[in-house]
Amino acid sequence: MNESQFEATFDRLRKEIARVIVGQEDLVTGLLVGLFARGHVLLEGAPGLGKTLVARSLASVSGCSFKRIQFTPDLMPSDVTGSSIYDKERAAFTFIPGPVFGQILLSDEINRAPAKTQSSLLEAMQERQVTVDGTARALPLPFMVIATQNPVESQGTYPLPEAQLDRFLFKLTVPDPPRDVEIGIVKNHAAGFDPTHLDLNASTNPDEILAMQQFAQGVRVDDQIVAYVVDLVRRTREDRAIELGASPRASIAMMKAAQVVAASQGRNFVTPDDVKPTAKPVMRHRVMLHPDAQLQGLTPDDRIDEMLKAVPVPRL
Amino acid sequence: AATLRALDRKGALQIARDRTNGEYVRACQDEAAKITLKELVREVDRVQFGALGTEPDRVRTLGQRAAAIVRAVLPLALLVLLACGGMDTRKLRVPTGNPTGSEVFERVMTAQGVRLGRPPKPLGLLEKPGPDTPPILVDFGRVPLDEDTEKHLVQWVREGGTLIAVDQPHRWPKELRPSTAVGGEDVTVQQSDAAKLEGRLLPGLAFGLESKGTVVATTGNEAFAVLRTYGSGQVLGLATGDLMTNIGISVPGNAAVLVAILGTVNPRTIDVASEEDGTTPPSNPFIALSRAGLGLGLWHALAATAILFLAVGIRATKPIPDRPARRRAFTEHVGAVGALYARARLGHVAVAALGRLLELRARARAPRTQDVASWLATRVGRDPEEVRALLHKAELARKDTVPIGDETKTLEELSSLYAAMEKTS
Numbered sequence: 001m002n003e004s005q006f007e008a009t010f011d012r013l014r015k016e017i018a019r020v021i022v023g024q025e026d027l028v029t030g031l032l033v034g035l036f037a038r039g040h041v042l043l044e045g046a047p048g049l050g051k052t053l054v055a056r057s058l059a060s061v062s063g064c065s066f067k068r069i070q071f072t073p074d075l076m077p078s079d080v081t082g083s084s085i086y087d088k089e090r091a092a093f094t095f096i097p098g099p100v101f102g103q104i105l106l107s108d109e110i111n112r113a114p115a116k117t118q119s120s121l122l123e124a125m126q127e128r129q130v131t132v133d134g135t136a137r138a139l140p141l142p143f144m145v146i147a148t149q150n151p152v153e154s155q156g157t158y159p160l161p162e163a164q165l166d167r168f169l170f171k172l173t174v175p176d177p178p179r180d181v182e183i184g185i186v187k188n189h190a191a192g193f194d195p196t197h198l199d200l201n202a203s204t205n206p207d208e209i210l211a212m213q214q215f216a217q218g219v220r221v222d223d224q225i226v227a228y229v230v231d232l233v234r235r236t237r238e239d240r241a242i243e244l245g246a247s248p249r250a251s252i253a254m255m256k257a258a259q260v261v262a263a264s265q266g267r268n269f270v271t272p273d274d275v276k277p278t279a280k281p282v283m284r285h286r287v288m289l290h291p292d293a294q295l296q297g298l299t300p301d302d303r304i305d306e307m308l309k310a311v312p313v314p315r316l
Numbered sequence: 317a318a319t320l321r322a323l324d325r326k327g328a329l330q331i332a333r334d335r336t337n338g339e340y341v342r343a344c345q346d347e348a349a350k351i352t353l354k355e356l357v358r359e360v361d362r363v364q365f366g367a368l369g370t371e372p373d374r375v376r377t378l379g380q381r382a383a384a385i386v387r388a389v390l391p392l393a394l395l396v397l398l399a400c401g402g403m404d405t406r407k408l409r410v411p412t413g414n415p416t417g418s419e420v421f422e423r424v425m426t427a428q429g430v431r432l433g434r435p436p437k438p439l440g441l442l443e444k445p446g447p448d449t450p451p452i453l454v455d456f457g458r459v460p461l462d463e464d465t466e467k468h469l470v471q472w473v474r475e476g477g478t479l480i481a482v483d484q485p486h487r488w489p490k491e492l493r494p495s496t497a498v499g500g501e502d503v504t505v506q507q508s509d510a511a512k513l514e515g516r517l518l519p520g521l522a523f524g525l526e527s528k529g530t531v532v533a534t535t536g537n538e539a540f541a542v543l544r545t546y547g548s549g550q551v552l553g554l555a556t557g558d559l560m561t562n563i564g565i566s567v568p569g570n571a572a573v574l575v576a577i578l579g580t581v582n583p584r585t586i587d588v589a590s591e592e593d594g595t596t597p598p599s600n601p602f603i604a605l606s607r608a609g610l611g612l613g614l615w616h617a618l619a620a621t622a623i624l625f626l627a628v629g630i631r632a633t634k635p636i637p638d639r640p641a642r643r644r645a646f647t648e649h650v651g652a653v654g655a656l657y658a659r660a661r662l663g664h665v666a667v668a669a670l671g672r673l674l675e676l677r678a679r680a681r682a683p684r685t686q687d688v689a690s691w692l693a694t695r696v697g698r699d700p701e702e703v704r705a706l707l708h709k710a711e712l713a714r715k716d717t718v719p720i721g722d723e724t725k726t727l728e729e730l731s732s733l734y735a736a737m738e739k740t741s
Contacts, residue, residue, distance in 0.1 A: 222365045269366035273338035312333040314364075 001215040007266035009212060010036070012203045016061045020198055021054050022188065023181030030172045030281055031058050031146065033264070035209065036216050037256040039169025040125050040145040042110075042160075042285060047150060049174045052106060053195050055146045059104040062209060063202035064142065067102025071113035073156060077120035081130040095132065100124050103140050103206060107147040111157045118164055121145060125167045142209045162244070162288075169253050170278075171285035212263075219259035220269040224314035229254050229275055235307040236283060241293035242303060246286040254282045272313045280304050337361060418588075421560045424571050425586065430578070435587040440465035440596025445477035445549070450585035455557045457483035459594040462607075468596070474547030478581050482557040492551050532580050533573065541577045552581050663723030664713040670730045671710020678737060696736035706730065 010032060017028050027043075031054065034041040043051045052068070059066030069080060082098030099105065100121070110118060124130050125145050129138045147168070149160075165171075177185065204212075229251050237245030255270075257278040262270045284300040293303075335343075337357040344350040362368045422432050435442065435452055439461065442452075454461075454469075461469065466489045473479050473492065485493040532552070533541035543552045558564040559574045578586070598604035605614050657666045675688060682691035689707055693700035706729055713723075 220366060222367070225365060267361075267366070269361075269368075271338070271361045271365050272336040276336060276339075309332075309334045313336050315337075 001211045003215075003219075003263055003266050003268045006212055006215055006263040009204055009208065010264040013061050016200055016203045017054070017057045020057045020193075020200060021050060022184045023177050024050065024054065024174070027054060027172055027174055028058075029264075030170050031055075033257050033260045033278070034146075034169050035062065035142065035144050036212050036260045036263070037169055037253075038142070038213050039253065039256065040147070040167060042165070042168040042171040043146060043148045043174055044151050044171060045148070045174025046176070049176065051148045051174055052108060055104065055106040055148075057198060057200060058146070060198050060200040061203045062104070063205040064103035064144075064209070065140065066104045066106070067099035068106040068108060069099045070108045071110050071117065073112060073114065075113045075117045077117050078132075080117060080120045081124070081132050084133050093133075095135075095137070097137070098130075100130055101137075101139060103143055105143070105145045107145055109149060110147040111149040111160055114158050115161065118158065118160060121147075122164055122167065125164075140206075142206055142213065162286075165285045166247065166249055168285060169257060170281035172281055173284075216256075216260045216263050219262050219267070221255055221259065222269065222314075225258070225270050225272065225275060226255065228272060228311065228314050229258070231311050232275075232279055232307060233283070235311060236287050236303075239303055239307065241290055241298055242287050242300075243290045244288035246283050250282055250286045254278050257282060276308060279308055417562045418560055420562045420565045420571075421574070424565060424575065425578075428575055430583050431585045433585055433587050435589055435593055438465070438593050438596050439472075439589055440468045442468065442472045442477070444475050445472060447476075449477060450587050451478035451480050451552070451581050451583050452587045452589055453480040453482065454589045454594075455482040455560075456487035457557060459589050459591055461489070461594040462596065465594055465596050470546075473549035473551060476548035478549055478583075479551045480578065480581065480586065481551055481553045482560070484555070485553065488553070492546060492553075533577050541580075543580050550581065552577070663727070664720065667710050667723050667726050667730065668714040670727060670734070671707060671713065674710070674730055674734050674737070675707060677734070681737075681741065692733070692737060695740050696733060698733070698736075703733065706733065 013032055014025075014028055018025070021028055031041055033039075035058070043054075045051055055068075056066060069075070078098065080098050080100050082096050082101065084093040084095050086092075087094045105124075107121065110121075120130075124139060124143075128141065128143050129136050131137070145168075149157075233246050233248070233251045233254065235245075236242050236250075239245070254275060258270045258274040261274040261278060262268070265274070280301055283304055287300050287303070289298060289300060289303070337360065341350060341354045341357055344353055425432055433450070437443070439452070439454070439459075469479070470489045470491050479492070481488050481492060532543050533539070539555075541552065541554045543550060545551075554577065559570055559577075565571050565574060598607060602614065605611065654666060657663055674692075678688045678692045678695075682688050689704040690700050692698075692707075693703040696703075706726070709726055710730060713720075713726075
């Protein structure tokens, strides 16, 4: 695997998904970056914007197995991880794997399930394994969790704790489509598009994805870039509008994401242009605004924009 | 950096410290320059963040294109990386990672037995040069001179100093300038018929052959380095300072060319002026304020002070009127009341009041068993009957509603009696 091959495959995946997902280039790119950075992605957007569709499309084009969990308040951890069932014929317990054993796992409306069920994903996301009845079971690789949540409803929801939010490489916001894009979507449906039967070609396979993940990990990160990333993250801890800043895990996440971005552009080294676009997706869910700032209507994205302007870019 | 600055001046983009090279490319409004800028950025990123070498031909091509952008805006020296054509990438090992630094130049000169130092004083305070005074190297692109310093430097050269002037001649002191022209790429130093040293530079500004002095090195048909006399001193001028940068001197041949050029002034030591040497420290606070742009304010302050001084002086010389005499308010009050009584024809009221006051005061002092009039008469040495008659008259005046006519006389008698009593108390 080299940078040209990486770029070509990345581009191919993006174009293939674009046949189904119209006008969400940033979202699609973010998901692909998350996949190759070995990260998990949290999608936040109003219902009906195609979050589930994009996850299924990604699974289709990547050749990976796809599982979906609809989180509800009564969902139990064993519904996620699987459980042991007594088999009368064999007179023994048989482990029935849960949906977490899919390579692309869509956790729909993750904030509707109680913390106990949410935490069952913690080990899976971090260790790529689950422990059921004392036995650790490895998850298939590559493994990626795409979680969704609705920003509007607050009744009957369980906000994700910081520890779990920190496990997500990216938080991507799914905006409302512009008028021309929405026209395109409706026209597609009018032409007979069926979201339940996606006509997508698998443009890669799990082995190639693993090779690309390995390659991305080896993309060169100069000391100046590391310093730039660290300076950006440290700003969140010094900002007066932010009560809780991002941890060093955010620095690592930004670096990994920048490596994938660089490789997707056919380079084997990271530049500041690769770092900047990852700043908001990496940090927006890892910072907690001061209540005063929230009352003033500030958002984490606003503060991150200010930090990007304040931190000088490394230059020759 | 020079290309970005040139495009910024042209208004094609805006330099900001938070902007990445890619953002500059996307924001560039000059479509023609955008293509060059994009390729330039790619090469810079490869070197800076990829620690990769560059291809010589590619750098030369890019350098020429970048030079066109810079020359189209201002005749500035170029980004050093692009100023090197035909370089051997294996030798591209910049010691400190700063291609525009001068560490390699220092090492080369030290190896030649030439010590590089700093001028002993700012250029505006240099003492008269002697036979052992080392040459001073001034890169006029990096060391801006103020007016006084420039004059002093010219005088210093005239008196026998040796100046190594580097950078575009339009930046030099006027008296020392040669003419200029655009030159070629190859720098040639003809030391003798047999020994010809060659180096390579990007096209830059060089001197015209009409320049005064001896041509020491040429680029193509144009002079690159010229040595001329000025007064008792001499000036060795180089068209650009690229040869002295790390990346410039690293090109094969350039080090020898530079040593040969500088060798024309036979230096044992070269004092290299830095940025702060170009400004003479002010000799008094007024000059410091004037340089800080507060000259006009200073004059205003002095004028205001003079006006204030005059105003105070004028006020101080005005005559001060005498202070009015101190007056006893009570005396005035009594006089005023008396005048009121007289005008209102109430003299009898005054008699009654004064008589009453006299009686009360006397009664307070007289023993209880003694008659007031007798006591008072004894006290002041008057006839008791007379005193009694006077007090009786005052008592009657209380009851009378019309004056009799002798109130003034009576008042005088009562007043005299009162004063006598007070005197004896």
